[in-house]
Amino acid sequence: QVQLVESGGGLVQAGGSLRLSCTASGRTFSSNAMGWFRQAPGKEREFVASISWNGGITYYADSVKGRFTISRDNARNTMYLQMDSLKLEDTAVYYCAARLPAGWISHHIEEYYYWGQGTQVTVSS
16 A cells, blocks of 8 residues: 655744655655645645655745755655744645656646645744
């Protein structure tokens, strides 16, 4: 069974940092572009960042550019999202996702096939 499992969420003060992890099981994702998305209460799920299969290319939403860093370790079948300078508006459930093999990095939610269950990030003042 293929699973993506997020971890690392929690409560942090504005200006603080968190590091999310997404660990895959059931198959290797070393050939898949992957991404992070988030969904705040009452809002649609939105793109945060994506990374190519080898980590060589990354892409960020304007709202997180310069504050968040996406990376991956294919040997560990794990993707990360380092979140710095967190703001109140970063509060959301964060989801990791993977495209089917050979797919390019994308910010389009409909192009992702595998999804994790999400991890809550709450930024307080």
